[in-house]
Amino acid sequence: MFYSHLLLAVYILTFLMGVPANILSFITFCRKVRRKAAPIDVLLLNLTVSDLLFLAFLPFKMKEAYDDMNWLMPYSLCPLTGFLFYVTIYNSTLLLTAVSVERYLGVAFPLRYSLCRRPRYAVWACVTFWLLTSSNLCFVYILPYYQWSEGFHGFNSTASSPPLTCYLNFSDTELSILLPIRLELFLVLFCVPFLISCFCYVNFILILSRLPNISRRRRLRCMGLALGTLIVFAVCFGPYNASHVVGFIHMENQGWRNLALVSSTLNACLDPFIFYLSSAAVRSMLNRCFRRIVAKVHLLR
Numbered sequence: 001m002f003y004s005h006l007l008l009a010v011y012i013l014t015f016l017m018g019v020p021a022n023i024l025s026f027i028t029f030c031r032k033v034r035r036k037a038a039p040i041d042v043l044l045l046n047l048t049v050s051d052l053l054f055l056a057f058l059p060f061k062m063k064e065a066y067d068d069m070n071w072l073m074p075y076s077l078c079p080l081t082g083f084l085f086y087v088t089i090y091n092s093t094l095l096l097t098a099v100s101v102e103r104y105l106g107v108a109f110p111l112r113y114s115l116c117r118r119p120r121y122a123v124w125a126c127v128t129f130w131l132l133t134s135s136n137l138c139f140v141y142i143l144p145y146y147q148w149s150e151g152f153h154g155f156n157s158t159a160s161s162p163p164l165t166c167y168l169n170f171s172d173t174e175l176s177i178l179l180p181i182r183l184e185l186f187l188v189l190f191c192v193p194f195l196i197s198c199f200c201y202v203n204f205i206l207i208l209s210r211l212p213n214i215s216r217r218r219r220l221r222c223m224g225l226a227l228g229t230l231i232v233f234a235v236c237f238g239p240y241n242a243s244h245v246v247g248f249i250h251m252e253n254q255g256w257r258n259l260a261l262v263s264s265t266l267n268a269c270l271d272p273f274i275f276y277l278s279s280a281a282v283r284s285m286l287n288r289c290f291r292r293i294v295a296k297v298h299l300l301r
Contacts, residue, residue: 003069003259004066004069005065006259006262007061007065007258007259007261007262008062008065008066010262010265010266011058011061011062011065011265012062013269014055014058014265014266014268014269015055015058015059017269018051018055018268018269018271018272019052019055021269021272022048022051022052022055022271022272023052024272025044025048025271025272026045026048026049026052029041029044029045029048030045033045033119037119038117038119039102039117039121039122040099040102040103040122041119042122042123042126043095043099043102043122043125043126044099046091046095046126046129047092047095047096047099047271048271050088050091050092050095051088051092051267051268051271053088054084054085054088054089054268055268057080057081057084057085058085058265058268060073060081061081061085069168069258070164070165071162071163071164071165071166075144075148075162075163075166078144078162078166078167079140079141079142079143079144079145080141081166082140082141082144082166082167083137083138083140083141086140087130087133087134087140089237089240089264089267090133090136090185090189091129091130091133092237092267092271093189093190093193093194093237094129094132094133094189094193095126095129096197096229096233096274097193097194097196097197098122098125098126098129099274100196100197100200100204100226100229101196101200102122103200103201103204103222103225103226104199104200104201104203104204107204107207107208107211108203108204132189133189136181136184136185136188136189137185139177139178139181140167143167143170143174143178144163144166144167146174147163147174148162148163168258169253170253175251175252175253178253179247179248179251180248182244182248183244183245185241186241186242186244190237190238190241191241193233194233194234197229197230197233198230201226201227201229201230204222204226205223205226208222208223225274228273229274232267232271232274235263236263236264236266236267236270237263237264237267239260239263239264240257240260240261240263240264242260243257243260
């Protein structure tokens, strides 16, 4: 019961904080891309869309947590919710990595990169990321229907009625297929992007520290972006991906896997802070909103 209530509280907090922040970011990036698109704006716009898609299906996870991890909604929503839930999480890791690469190339090779800096390359990268995550996580969509058709022993007595849980309990045969796939997710969609991000941001910070013509305020903001992104990457995505490795070693489904998803869920409301540090357009929009709020409060007084 405590476990379900903790998940529900984190889901509600993420939803209430993430929805307005990401909608504001989405409007800002749409205007920026329409006016004059840059690769970083395309990447951040896709990251915002990914977060909004995640938040759109988060109420179904809230209902699941409220029902003590039982799936009492129409079962057709289970595969779709799980699929989009995990696709958007792993898509965020790839997009954050792409942002780190774009930042590194901009300071390491400013002249050469400016010659080939085209928004369409960022669009192709985003399309590739969506296809990569969707193809790697298609089993999340297929497995619940397989469990329904076969009848999950111990949790469902007949094949005609759907399982009582959604992507939570697995047979030994299913785990023999599922655990190697999870290990592949850990290596391909977490380890590789994280190592690339570490390389890019460490060198990004070293290069900035040696540049004399950058103001102290801008240098600190860029360093905060680099360190903040790495911390978000490690804290939000590390625990859940670590469960893949532990599960593969012990050849069993870890009971704390969904608890590790708590940190991954928080990523949807932490990304706007990255947007604030990465984009002058977002900072300008937030400053205008803040000034309007202050002016209205002053008038009310």
